[in-house]
Amino acid sequence: MTPPTAGPRTLDRLRPAGWTGLAVGAALAASLLTGALAGTTLPVLIGTSVTRSGMDVAGIAAVGLTVLALLLPAARHVPGSALRALDRVRATADRALVAVAGAWLVLVLVGIMFRTADAFGRPVGQLSGGDIGSFVTELAGGRGLLLTAGCIAALLVCAALRLRDRALVQARVPLVAALLGLVTPAVTGHAGTHPDHQLAIMSIGVHVVAAALWVGGLALVLALVARHRALLDAVLPRFSRLAGWCIGAVALTGLLTAVIRLETWDAVVTTRYGVLVLAKITCLALLGVLGGLHRRRLAAGRVPVLRWAAVEVGVMAATIGIAAALSQSA
Secondary structure, eight states, rough: OOOOOOOOOOOHHHHHHHHHHHHHHHHHHHHHHHTTTTTOOOOHHHHHHHHHHHHHHHHHHHHHHHHHHHHHHOOOGGGGGGGHHHHHHHHHHHHHHHHHHHHHHHHHHHHHHHHHHHHHHHOOOOOOOHHHHHHHHHHHHHHHHHHHHHHHHHHHHHHHHHHHHHGGOOTTTHHHHHHHHHHHHHHHHTTGGSSSSHHHHHHHHHHHHHHHHHHHHHHIIIIOOOOOOOOHHHHHHHHHHHHHHHHHHHHHHHHHHHHHHSSSSSHHHSSHHHHHHHHHHHHHHHHHHHHHHHHHHHHTTOOOHHHHHEEEEEEEHHHHHHHHHHOOOO
């Protein structure tokens, strides 16, 4: 029997906007602290931070939605009473993926304009088509964003086809497109130009993939599955195994990336970038603890789960904002 949960409330509907605002605010504050966009005008600074953190939020949501499609059990593995809930969750996830992919693509295109303005030191309104063309063809960051847009466009097409008929596209295909869309700007940014090029590329790539699978998967399990006990019993063990590997990968690759970037241990506590790395590590450790406690509560049928989910996703949002600022740091 499904345990009773609180029905939707106005506050619950406003929480996603609050989480997004927290991610954007953390990105803006971290950018100012690290001087990632030093010399940039305030409108461009805000626009770059908003679009960069918004891209990360949308990308992680897209990964979570595609992971959820793989985590959900087949109809033959759930009791008859849960079939309607399974169909409803699948349909909601399919519709949401189309909307998220579309929003992600818009954020990338707008982000290209703000990044171009930052690169050329001009207001957005004074940019020409040649400026944007030069940015996306001559600079590594621009090429990365252009490739990201292509990956997201492919994801959007796959999502639209699956919305029409899931048999047209296997669930793994949009997952790969979403992960490539997230990884591409990361590995073509500061990691791609570091002296330890190959090691930095591998480290940041694994870090981004593992973090997206963990954070996105957990957020969508909580948002769409937590209220349906029969589905949760099938999904939670699968996700717990995935999350365990992801947390380990995030911790190890995050440490390796910090060592590569900071070069000396003293820099961890003597530089502003190092302080942000420590802040991110603290957030990730807190997420690991909260995630373990939350999964135990869900497995035991303890409620209300959404209140705990709000705290955990809030920490995730702050971590995403810090990561967005770090990705823009020199």
